[in-house]
Amino acid sequence: xxxxxxxxxRRVRTAAAVALMAAIAPSMALAADLSxxxxxxxxxxxxxxxxxxxxxxxxxxxxAKQPIGYSIDFTNLILDGIRKQVNxxxxxxxxxxxxxxxxxxxxxxxxxxxxxxxxxxNASREQQVDFSNSLFIIGTRLMTKKDSGIKDFADLKxxxxxxxxxxTSEVLLRKLNVDQKMDMRIISAKDHAESSLTLSTxxxxxxxxxxxxxxxxxxxLSDPKDYVITGKPQSYEAYGCMVRKGDxxxxxxxxxxxxxxxxxxxxxxxxxxxxxxxxxPKNLNxxxxxxxxxxxxxxxxxxxxxxxxx
Amino acid sequence: xxxxxxxxxLLQQVATGENSTYLGWIAHGFVITAMLTLxxxxxxxxxxxxxxxxxxxxxxxxxxxxxxxxxxFRNVPLIVQFFIWYFVVPELLPxxxxxxxxxxxxxxxxxxxxxxxxxVYTGSRICEQLRAGIQALARGQVHAALALGFTRAQMYRHxxxxxxxxxxxxxxxxxxxxISKNSAVASTIGLLELSGQARQLVDYTxxxxxxxxxxxxxxxxxxxxxxxxxxxxxxxxxxxxxxxE
Numbered sequence: 001x002x003x004x005x006x007x008x009x010r011r012v013r014t015a016a017a018v019a020l021m022a023a024i025a026p027s028m029a030l031a032a033d034l035s036x037x038x039x040x041x042x043x044x045x046x047x048x049x050x051x052x053x054x055x056x057x058x059x060x061x062x063x064a065k066q067p068i069g070y071s072i073d074f075t076n077l078i079l080d081g082i083r084k085q086v087n088x089x090x091x092x093x094x095x096x097x098x099x100x101x102x103x104x105x106x107x108x109x110x111x112x113x114x115x116x117x118x119x120x121x122n123a124s125r126e127q128q129v130d131f132s133n134s135l136f137i138i139g140t141r142l143m144t145k146k147d148s149g150i151k152d153f154a155d156l157k158x159x160x161x162x163x164x165x166x167x168t169s170e171v172l173l174r175k176l177n178v179d180q181k182m183d184m185r186i187i188s189a190k191d192h193a194e195s196s197l198t199l200s201t202x203x204x205x206x207x208x209x210x211x212x213x214x215x216x217x218x219x220x221l222s223d224p225k226d227y228v229i230t231g232k233p234q235s236y237e238a239y240g241c242m243v244r245k246g247d248x249x250x251x252x253x254x255x256x257x258x259x260x261x262x263x264x265x266x267x268x269x270x271x272x273x274x275x276x277x278x279x280x281p282k283n284l285n286x287x288x289x290x291x292x293x294x295x296x297x298x299x300x301x302x303x304x305x306x307x308x309x310x
Numbered sequence: 311x312x313x314x315x316x317x318x319x320l321l322q323q324v325a326t327g328e329n330s331t332y333l334g335w336i337a338h339g340f341v342i343t344a345m346l347t348l349x350x351x352x353x354x355x356x357x358x359x360x361x362x363x364x365x366x367x368x369x370x371x372x373x374x375x376x377x378x379x380x381x382x383f384r385n386v387p388l389i390v391q392f393f394i395w396y397f398v399v400p401e402l403l404p405x406x407x408x409x410x411x412x413x414x415x416x417x418x419x420x421x422x423x424x425x426x427x428x429x430v431y432t433g434s435r436i437c438e439q440l441r442a443g444i445q446a447l448a449r450g451q452v453h454a455a456l457a458l459g460f461t462r463a464q465m466y467r468h469x470x471x472x473x474x475x476x477x478x479x480x481x482x483x484x485x486x487x488x489i490s491k492n493s494a495v496a497s498t499i500g501l502l503e504l505s506g507q508a509r510q511l512v513d514y515t516x517x518x519x520x521x522x523x524x525x526x527x528x529x530x531x532x533x534x535x536x537x538x539x540x541x542x543x544x545x546x547x548x549x550x551x552x553x554x555e
Contacts, residue, residue, distance in 0.1 A: 101509055105518050108313060124516040127314050160416060165500075166513025174326035187416045187500055188510070194500075197397065203412045203419075245312055 034086065036247035037113050042086040049075055050098035050106060050115030054193055056216030057274040057286060058136070058239075059117045067095055070274040071239070074135055074258065075116045077266075078241070081257040099191075100166055104128050107242055114250065116241035118213065120168060121305050130247065131240035132254035133262075137293040137307045138210035139233025140169045143199065143218060145226055150206050152231045160185040162195050162204035169208040172234045192217055210237065212275070212288060219284040236293055236307045259301035267298050319515045320524065332511055333524075339507030340528045346424055346503060347490040347532070353429030354489065358436025363466055365441045376437065383434040389495050392427045396420075396499045420501035424493065432489045439481050443474035476547060483540040487533050504528055 034042055041047045051067040052059040058071040083091050096112050103119065106112045107129055121131040144150045150159070153176065163170045165188040177184045187204055189195040196217040199207040207214070211229060218224045241258070243250045261267045268290075273279075275288040293307050320333045330338070357379075365376035383391070396419075400408040411419065447470060455465040475482075497506035504525050511521035 101512055101518075104516060124514070127316075128516050160413075165510060171325050171514075174328065178327040185416055188502070189500060190498060190509075201397070201401065201412065202409065203416070245314075 035249055037244055037250040038082070038086055038253070040110070041082060041091065041113060042088060045088065046092040046094055047079065047082060048094045048096055048112045049079070050096055050103055050112040050117065051075070052099075052117045053097045054191065055118045055213065056219060057279055058212070058216075062280050068280070070270060071116045071118065071135060073270045073273070074241075074261065077261055078114070078116065078254055078257045081253050085253055103242065107244060114241055114243045114254065116254075118210070118239055119242055120237045121240040121303070122168070122237075123305060125242075126305070128245060129242045130245050130251050131242060131303055132251060133258040133301045133303045134238035134240050134297055134307070135258065136212065136239040137291065137297055138212050138237055138239070139291070139293075140172060140208060140235050140237070141211045141214060141229055141233050142206045142208050142231040143214040143227055143229050144206040146228050148205050150230065153234065156184050156206060157182045158184065159205040160187065160203065162187040162189050162198040162207045164188070164192060164195055164209055165190050167209065168235060168237055169210070173208050176234070193220075196221060208234075212286075215275075215286040215288045219279075219282060219286055224284065238297075238304065238307045240303060255301075255303070262298045262301045313519065315520070316515075316517055317520055319517050320520060322515075325514055332515060335502075335507045335511060336504070336524050336528060339502060339504040339525070340532065342421075342501065343490065343493055343503040343528075344532060344535075346421065346428070346493045346496060346501070347486075347536075350425045350428035350432065350493065351486055351489055353425060354432035354436055354485070357430060357433030358440055359471075361433065362437040362440030362444070363471075365437065366444045367462075376441075380434045380437055383430050384438070388427070388431050388492055389498060391431055392423070392495055392499050395427045396423045416500065417502075420496065420499055423499060424496035424501055424503075428489055428492060428496070432485055432492070436482065436485055439478050439485070440474060443478040444470055446477070447473060476549065479540070479544055483537070486536050486540060490532055490536060491529065 051072060053067075054060050055069070055071075057069050059067055059069040062068045079091075079093060083089055096106070098106055098112065098115060098117070100119075103112075103115060103117075104125065107115065116132075116135060118136075119125070119131075121134060125131070142150065142153070142156075150156065161173060161184050163173050163186060170186075170188055173184070173186055176182060177186065187198055189198055192209070192213060195207050195209065198204045200221055207217075209217070211233065214229050218227050218229070221227060241254050243254060261270070271290055271294070275286050275290070278285045297307065320336075321331050324330050324332060324335065361376045361379045364372040365380075367373065386394075400411045402408075403411070451469055452465065455469045456462075460469065493503060494505035496503055497509060500506070502510065508521050508525040511525075512518045515521065
């Protein structure tokens with residue numbers, strides 16, 4: 001049975017309904033426009049960003065324990081883009097430290113919303129996540145003590161070499177070892193800090209890694225001048241940001257911000273800040289000039305797996 | 311969550327050019343974990359027995375030595391002990407000796423370091439269990455043995471330890487199971503045992519769930535084997551009235 005309402009009651013109800021509609025309408029309209037990660041970010045009022053704690057100069061802590069670095073500068077520009085896109089100037093940001101082992105799982109299960117650090121864009125990872133336009137291009141080379149007599153990869157015969165576990169360098173080095181019968185002893189260290197400890201304590205004669213990271217590790221050593229970065233690059237790799245697979249809207253936002261940064265000259269300024277001037281923690285200049293591959297990337301932003309395929 | 315399951319990746323050839331499949335890596339990790347567990351266990355048993363007996367001897371000094379051993383190695387986190395054995399000890403030794411260690415095959419270094427770290431740590435726990443077992447025996451047995459003309463060594467060998475080991479078999483079984491899982495810490499210094507292989511598998515295949523499920527099953531299988539072994543030991547040495555039942 002319908003309850004009998006007075007005219008006044010009806011008016012009040014209608015007014016309340018209208019007021020309620022008016023209050024939620026804008027957010028409904030916006031929510032309808034957004035999907036995937038951006039919708040989640042808008043609904044939660046917070047975006048969770050992954051970062052690396054010790055990848056100098058891409059993503060690491062400063063003295064105040066805030067993440068800084070080349071990739072973090074890009075991350076901040078992307079965060080500005082997200083704020084604009086979801087129309088939330090006071091969007092909160094939570095920084096979550098990630099490792100190379102958990103970064104894909106944390107992205108997939110929604111713990112982090114994206115990460116721009118030092119993740120190489122490769123085919124097996126592309127099965128699980130989507131990559132944005134590339135941020136950086138590295139070559140895989142060697143670092144060794146100046147007096148070790150090692151100039152190139154051929155000199156590694158019979159030597160102990162340390163390499164980061166799970167990196168492309170590890171694959172290349174182990175392949176080289178099998179193919180050329182070089183009889184190297186390969187130590188796979190779990191992170192960069194352990195790799196460089198293995199090298200500096202004399203357990204390994206050389207360390208193979210992304211050249212930009214080698215420059216960063218050298219800056220952390222107590223005697224950086226005693227070490228050289230040498231050898232012909234065994235591969236070139238592109239670092240990209242990871243977003244959840246199939247989230248086209250989020251990927252487009254990252255792609256646009258990165259492309260805009262790279263072509264506008266802002267990218268070059270960020271590069272100079274981190275690779276050509278003194279940086280924390282020791283105020284050392286990495287003195288790492290921009291490679292041809294990087295110049296090409298900045299002129300033509302892209303998300304290719306193989307940076308050599310121009 | 312949109313995860314892309316792919317079990318067949320386990321049967322693929324590894325990307326590093328060696329002649330193995332990813333499943334082969336897990337199998338290799340299993341063998342290393344099993345060997346490490348067994349060797350470290352034997353060391354732990356020897357150290358635990360030695361220091362456990364010392365803690366029950368009448369003199370002050372043996373007790374002090376036993377107590378120091380327990381308080382150092384039982385109270386320092388296992389992962390820290392691994393790092394000390396691996397990174398610090400070679401630097402403290404005379405330079406020639408340290409360099410000789412550092413020039414050994416890395417796999418040998420990892421394995422030996424891990425045996426030491428695990429064995430010494432678990433030994434401190436076994437030591438305490440043994441001491442508790444010895445002190446739980448009726449004191450009259452000690453007096454009777456000495457009165458009958460046993461030396462102290464004979465008393466421990468023939469009267470005390472045979473009873474104590476039978477009684478502490480259940481906690482010893484637990485320690486054996488625990489050491490097999492603690493062996494995973496060895497992956498932090500670079501030994502490619504099961505956990506190290508799990509990490510490597512995730513890195514190479516980007517299929518974390520398949521990798522960790524396989525490795526979990528391998529640990530379960532190893533623990534099942536240890537349980538079988540220990541219940542075999544229990545049956546073999548069973549004597550009525552001595553097993554604490």
